[in-house]
Amino acid sequence: MIYFNNVSKIYKDAVALDDITLTVTSGEFVSIVGHSGAGKTTLTKLILADTAPSGGTVFFESIDVHKLKSRDLTRLRRRIGVVFQDFKLLSNKTAYENIAFAMEAVGKTDQEIASDVPHVLELVDLTQRMHHFPNQLSGGEQQRLAIARAIINQPELIIADEPTGNLDPVNTHEIVQILKKINDLGTTVILATHNRGVIDSVGKRVITMENGKIIRDTKHSK
């Protein structure tokens, strides 16, 4: 599904990614682990074409994502759900509106929005917080909202970049369980984290990165 072919990324003098070759198949749950600055976030940004590689190519299925025109890139991004450490919610929109916006972006009708949004909010246990703004929600609630937004359009891939970075252990566990459930339903998940405990609780394929290189690629058998 995703293929990195000798990809490098250099920011001024710092090497963020150094000649990465990597394949992620459809339906996999891949955890990418490494210290800050190891290159995890850069890797996820390259899939979204949020940044351009200094060398090499990144494919989403048969599409070279960095050769896409703006309109086609928008279409590609609609096939990917993204969850960030800092949630990246729209601060001037309520929980309901944040999810509705993602549906509007892909051209869903008002009826579809009215029926699906409450449903997904119920899934992440935020029904009571539907009309709250992000700054009125706790960290765990904000991240659950971000996940709800990421899955609302049934994407083929979920990218979660340090989704538990700002959360306590209880909320961390909850988020990991939600991601596992999403993966069980057939969605490919890429989880970038520096937290070994999170990786162990997932128990799936782990890619370890250090200084922009993949130093280990193992499959847990949990």
Place this chain on the structure above:
Amino acid sequence: MVRLLETRNIVNNMTELKRIIKAGFINFKRGGAVSFAAVVVATITLSVITSIILLQAVLYFSLDSIKNKVDVTIYFNVGVSPDKIMLVKSSLEKLPEVGNVSYTSSEEALRLFRERHQNDYPTIAALDEIGTNPLGAYLNVKAKEVSQYESIANFLKGDDSLLLGTATIIDKVNYHQNKLVIERLNTIIGSAQKLGFLITLVLIIISIIITFNTIRLTIFFAREEIGVMRLVGASKMRVRGPFMIEGAIYGIVATIATLVIFWPVTFWTGRTMTNFLGLNMYDYYIENFFQIFAIILLSGILLGVISSFLAIRKYLNK
């Protein structure tokens, strides 16, 4: 099948438009202090434009009244028959530069002279002594533009076929006495108009830059949200649209504020400064209210929409 797809496209576009407009209004409402600041700055810009419209009116009114005071008088010799004078009058009226020609007969000239000097006993006594009317008839010529008096004067000097023989019946043309004053006035009017235009241009450009930068600042605050919207797959138009609507709302609200502010301002100016300005500002404002409203509204909306459109471009290219 094609028709069905077209209908679906239209419905989708209408839905998108409706959502963009709604989002623009919601953003404006939730913008709070940022929206307020943008409206205040846009109001200042529109107030500058309104002031310039009113000052231009005063300037043109003053220049027009000065221009109306300038004329050229052609004095005819005593005893020239009115028919010959009328011939000159009709020839002058045919000139494109001439605005108006008025005829004063020698009898009328005498009457006006007596009226003007009724308290000047020696002059009146001298006039009575002569017994006959020593004054000739005259034509008063007003040009359309101050700069055109010279060509009218030259026309009278020339031996044009239309005016054959006029040299013998004309006593004097006072253009040559007034030439310096007219030329100076002409230069002053030209400079005043040029200066007025230049000041207008500079003030409008400064105001536009300030408003543009304020709107750019409001969009700068939302730059992260713009990135997030793009990451969740929103099209450029879906992201940009609400900001442009918000910009238009700034313009509309600022227009209303400006027109409301100028109501008492022109009323006060009209009451206290009409003599000084020569023009009642309040009357002018009310008489031209709809034109001013249209100019301000259009400027406000264009300013808001174009500023938003340009300011957001930088954050959209991701």
